[in-house]
Amino acid sequence: MSSDTSLPVLKPTDFASDQDVRWCPGCGDYSILAQMKKVLPTIGVPRENTVFVSGIGCSSRFPYYMNTYGIHSIHGRAPAVATGVKCARPDLFVWVITGDGDALSIGGNHLMHAIRRNLDINIVLFNNQIYGLTKGQYSPTSPLGKVTKSTPFGSVDNPVYPISVAIGCEATFVARSIDVHIKHLGNTLKRAAEHKGTAFVEVYQNCNVFNDGAFSYATERDTKADTVIEIEHGKPLIFGKNRDRGIRLNGMDPEVVELGKGISEDDLLFHDEKSPEPSLAYLLSRMRYPEFPDPIGVFRAVERPVYDERMDNQIAETIEKRGEGDLEKLFNSGDTWEVEAPV
Amino acid sequence: MSTTTNTQKPVKELEAATVRFCGDSGDGMQLAGTQLTNTSALIGNDVATFPDFPAEIRAPRGTRAGVSGFQIRFASREIFTPGDSVDALVAMNPAALVTNISDLVDGGILIVNKDSFIEKEFKLAAIDANPLEDGSLSGYQLFEIEMTRLTRLAVEDTGLTGRDADRCRNFFAMGLVFWLYNRPLDPTLRFIESKFSSKPDVAEANRKALHAGYNYGETTEAFHSHFRVDKATLEPGRYRNMMGNQALAWGLVTAAKQSGCNLFYGTYPITPASDILHELSRHKSFGVRTFQAEDEIAAIAATIGASYTGAMAVTASSGPGIALKGEAMGLAVMTELPLIVVNVQRGGPSTGLPTKTEQADLFQAIFGRNGECPMPVIAASSPADCFDTAIEAWRIATQFMVPVMLLTDGYIANGSEPWRIPKVEDLPKFTVKYAQPPQNGDEFQAYSRDEYLARPWAIPGTPDLMHRIGGLEKQHITGNVSYDPENHQKMTDIRAQKVANVAQTIPAQEVNGVEKGKLLILSWGGTFGSCNTATNRLLEQGASVAHAHLRYLFPFPPNLGELLNRYEKVLVPELNMGQLRALIRSEFLIDAVGFNKVQGKPFAVSELVEKAENLLAN
Numbered sequence: 001m002s003s004d005t006s007l008p009v010l011k012p013t014d015f016a017s018d019q020d021v022r023w024c025p026g027c028g029d030y031s032i033l034a035q036m037k038k039v040l041p042t043i044g045v046p047r048e049n050t051v052f053v054s055g056i057g058c059s060s061r062f063p064y065y066m067n068t069y070g071i072h073s074i075h076g077r078a079p080a081v082a083t084g085v086k087c088a089r090p091d092l093f094v095w096v097i098t099g100d101g102d103a104l105s106i107g108g109n110h111l112m113h114a115i116r117r118n119l120d121i122n123i124v125l126f127n128n129q130i131y132g133l134t135k136g137q138y139s140p141t142s143p144l145g146k147v148t149k150s151t152p153f154g155s156v157d158n159p160v161y162p163i164s165v166a167i168g169c170e171a172t173f174v175a176r177s178i179d180v181h182i183k184h185l186g187n188t189l190k191r192a193a194e195h196k197g198t199a200f201v202e203v204y205q206n207c208n209v210f211n212d213g214a215f216s217y218a219t220e221r222d223t224k225a226d227t228v229i230e231i232e233h234g235k236p237l238i239f240g241k242n243r244d245r246g247i248r249l250n251g252m253d254p255e256v257v258e259l260g261k262g263i264s265e266d267d268l269l270f271h272d273e274k275s276p277e278p279s280l281a282y283l284l285s286r287m288r289y290p291e292f293p294d295p296i297g298v299f300r301a302v303e304r305p306v307y308d309e310r311m312d313n314q315i316a317e318t319i320e321k322r323g324e325g326d327l328e329k330l331f332n333s334g335d336t337w338e339v340e341a342p343v
Numbered sequence: 344m345s346t347t348t349n350t351q352k353p354v355k356e357l358e359a360a361t362v363r364f365c366g367d368s369g370d371g372m373q374l375a376g377t378q379l380t381n382t383s384a385l386i387g388n389d390v391a392t393f394p395d396f397p398a399e400i401r402a403p404r405g406t407r408a409g410v411s412g413f414q415i416r417f418a419s420r421e422i423f424t425p426g427d428s429v430d431a432l433v434a435m436n437p438a439a440l441v442t443n444i445s446d447l448v449d450g451g452i453l454i455v456n457k458d459s460f461i462e463k464e465f466k467l468a469a470i471d472a473n474p475l476e477d478g479s480l481s482g483y484q485l486f487e488i489e490m491t492r493l494t495r496l497a498v499e500d501t502g503l504t505g506r507d508a509d510r511c512r513n514f515f516a517m518g519l520v521f522w523l524y525n526r527p528l529d530p531t532l533r534f535i536e537s538k539f540s541s542k543p544d545v546a547e548a549n550r551k552a553l554h555a556g557y558n559y560g561e562t563t564e565a566f567h568s569h570f571r572v573d574k575a576t577l578e579p580g581r582y583r584n585m586m587g588n589q590a591l592a593w594g595l596v597t598a599a600k601q602s603g604c605n606l607f608y609g610t611y612p613i614t615p616a617s618d619i620l621h622e623l624s625r626h627k628s629f630g631v632r633t634f635q636a637e638d639e640i641a642a643i644a645a646t647i648g649a650s651y652t653g654a655m656a657v658t659a660s661s662g663p664g665i666a667l668k669g670e671a672m673g674l675a676v677m678t679e680l681p682l683i684v685v686n687v688q689r690g691g692p693s694t695g696l697p698t699k700t701e702q703a704d705l706f707q708a709i710f711g712r713n714g715e716c717p718m719p720v721i722a723a724s725s726p727a728d729c730f731d732t733a734i735e736a737w738r739i740a741t742q743f744m745v746p747v748m749l750l751t752d753g754y755i756a757n758g759s760e761p762w763r764i765p766k767v768e769d770l771p772k773f774t775v776k777y778a779q780p781p782q783n784g785d786e787f788q789a790y791s792r793d794e795y796l797a798r799p800w801a802i803p804g805t806p807d808l809m810h811r812i813g814g815l816e817k818q819h820i821t822g823n824v825s826y827d828p829e830n831h832q833k834m835t836d837i838r839a840q841k842v843a844n845v846a847q848t849i850p851a852q853e854v855n856g857v858e859k860g861k862l863l864i865l866s867w868g869g870t871f872g873s874c875n876t877a878t879n880r881l882l883e884q885g886a887s888v889a890h891a892h893l894r895y896l897f898p899f900p901p902n903l904g905e906l907l908n909r910y911e912k913v914l915v916p917e918l919n920m921g922q923l924r925a926l927i928r929s930e931f932l933i934d935a936v937g938f939n940k941v942q943g944k945p946f947a948v949s950e951l952v953e954k955a956e957n958l959l960a961n
Binding site: 109 | 381384385386387530574575576577578579580581582583584593596597600605607609626627628629630631632634636637638640641642644645646647648649650651652653654656670671673674678763764765767770803804805806807808809810811812813814815823824
């Protein structure tokens with residue numbers, strides 16, 4: 001989005017609405033909200049040109065807390081509502097806030113199509129691997145065997161992985177961050193905002209009431225260095241408390257290796273977020289704890305034509321070629337005939 | 344119109360004629376009917392059409408299920424229906440003959456393609472004997488013509504043979520019917536020219552077949568005379584032929600232009616509504632944005648998003664798709680955003696009869712959402728009326744900040760009639776006003792109200808009007824989320840009152856016929872033509888009868904209750920099992936009588952007349 005430097009510089013608090021935030025105390029959503037309010041002033045888009053669209057679920061209350069335009073729509077449909085917003089008004093800066101149930105279960109179809117159209121919108125999926133608003137049923141990202149209110153004997157449902165899904169839908173920008181990893185989260189949201197095309201961001205978000213600690217391996221101080229790997233464009237995949245472990249490709253498969261002992265950084269897999277083919281990004285999306293560290297950062301960032309822009313261009317080109325629509329001309333086009341008044 | 348009107352055979356004057364082409368769904372019957380329609384309209388007849396085709400694109404060839412028909416009535420006076428029965432039937436194969444013959448009038452003209460009356464085709468049509476030989480057709484003027492052979496002969500020098508040559512048979516049949524009713528070939532020749540410009544051999548073959556058919560009528564001994572139907576005395580003005588879906592699309596384009604909004608049309612392909620999308624997608628020079636969504640829900644969801652940003656937002660579907668849109672319509676009601684939801688009704692329930700007409704979605708339109716969820720509902724009465732109704736739907740939607748349901752049906756969507764081209768300066772104009780930032784430092788209230796109870800339309804990009812809306816109950820005035828019990832009651836009342844207020848802005852219901860008397864025929868939607876024609880016939884007989892045709896179904900026109908009470912009996916004919924009748928009975932406590940059927944076909948005028956006569960006699 002273009003920035004207008006003549007505008008007064010806004011503060012995070014300028015983006016706070018007058019509504020009380022009503023998530024449970026300790027919810028990971030607070031952190032994401034705080035980072036969003038921090039990032040938006042740095043983008044420079046006026047508040048009145050910003051629209052937050054959400055579906056249903058805990059995360060979907062998000063628009064109410066932003067002092068921008070916003071629609072809290074219906075379950076699963078936020079990407080479709082946002083599509084209408086963006087197509088009708090390509091000048092607007094549009095965010096979709098959704099959750100794992102909203103985006104991947106009831107709204108899976110809309111997520112897929114918004115992403116493949118590559119509308120210039122940003123989708124932030126709060127993944128807490130549980131249905132929070134309906135009080136604790138397993139979600140499409142809950143692990144197999146998960147015991148919840150609706151699966152007292154453990155879930156027999158295979159989960160999906162949001163990043164893999166997004167890549168499968170031809171996403172041009174895919175990233176992951178973690179609610180409590182605030183600096184990384186802020187940077188990731190900013191990168192998403194700056195991407196032209198659909199930016200898809202998965203945020204590991206802790207539901208401390210119904211699924212507390214689902215991502216503790218990735219957030220606890222003493223484990224996170226070994227369970228999370230920050231991927232950066234052009235850099236080798238290194239992780240570990242002492243940054244002494246890395247990811248190497250063994251044929252088509254990644255493997256964890258110890259640096260030293262004859263293995264140098266040059267032997268490691270180097271991240272290339274701009275790779276035209278999504279194979280590497282997909283491979284990274286399949287790496288997950290405990291066999292691998294969970295990658296966070298930007299998996300993929302490529303430029304592709306944008307749907308709303310193409311739609312706009314088609315109209316502009318037609319008007320240029322044929323002139324602006326004229327009702328009189330339309331009505332009288334093709335075969336017509338005159339009925340005269342009887343003499 | 345020079346080439347072909349010099350004829351040697353005697354010409355008989357007719358006031359009106361009804362012709363039906365029928366054949367296999369691959370035989371080009373819809374094209375034949377459309378050409379006859381356009382030509383008849385162009386020479387000044389009033390026309391009414393009834394295309395009738397199977398749901399399958401190519402149903403098994405030669406079978407009864409695969410029969411496709413196109414009926415057209417053209418007249419030298421104003422007409423409202425394509426006719427109950429057929430004066431001339433063109434049947435391209437045995438299946439078409441056996442499924443359509445019962446609609447041919449006694450002594451009517453029956454033209455068959457003799458070449459297709461062979462054993463193999465009888466089997467496909469599931470008949471035992473050759474109907475051309477068993478005497479069953481003795482009550483008609485039967486013309487057995489070797490259309491296949493003659494067409495092949497006619498196109499011989501174009502190089503087209505076999506199946507390609509046979510594809511020109513519909514033009515042969517057209518040519519013959521054009522001769523029979525003294526229609527010029529020029530419009531069809533122009534059509535061939537443009538339609539087949541990239542296939543000159545096909546164009547030439549079709550031209551030859553058309554002429555061959557025409558000349559067959561003129562030169563062979565088979566036909567002794569032919570007919571003429573003079574120009575109709577329609578209201579003076581410039582006319583064009585219009586199909587319902589096209590009229591609807593043009594009405595939407597016009598409403599957008601007249602209201603100063605950009606049209607956003609979000610939809611998912613469905614029979615019989617898809618032609619609206621096809622038509623609108625051509626009009627990019629009007630700034631029309633068409634969005635073919637991934638499903639019905641996305642189509643309306645995107646439409647709501649577009650409406651939030653200030654666009655003229657429209658979605659359309661047919662019954663099954665409307666069912667899927669139900670929840671989102673609730674969101675539009677709750678967020679009080681202007682929207683048009685078009686339902687081109689078809690036979691239901693479920694997938695039902697996709698290509699056949701019905702008007703059984705009235706309850707769905709009025710009641711088919713969760714919660715107390717009122718939406719204004721209006722219905723178009725004829726193909727051309729779709730134009731005006733579309734404009735009116737947007738007028739209501741924007742004046743009241745409410746989603747509006749616009750009902751049409753497969754019969755008027757695919758049917759066509761002459762449309763008097765309006766002068767642009769005579770069209771309704773209503774510039775939409777978006778909310779402006781408050782001047783005196785007041786805070787913007789998203790759910791404040793005007794005199795009609797409409798809330799302001801505040802669109803993104805406007806400073807100081809940032810607000811959030813959604814499906815949760817809104818606090819009165821502020822629009823913030825509210826779970827307060829009293830507030831929910833209040834907001835429910837306001838939403839209901841707002842829709843009720845629409846009645847203050849619509850014209851009083853008028854009648855055709857006696858102002859007070861024995862019988863009122865009350866109808867809505869696509870049955871206008873049949874009901875109006877039936878009423879006129881009854882009035883000619885001196886009956887104490889009147890016809891009221893409703894455009895506004897929810898809310899009703901304010902004078903409707905009083906009007907109903909001026910008649911001893913009220914007859915409500917509907918192509919459903921009595922939905923308007925139930926509404927009338929419950930709203931006005933009137934013992935309305937129904938006349939109902941769901942057979943995928945419009946009413947015959949005669950059956951309505953008969954029903955009315957029964958009621959008048961008792």
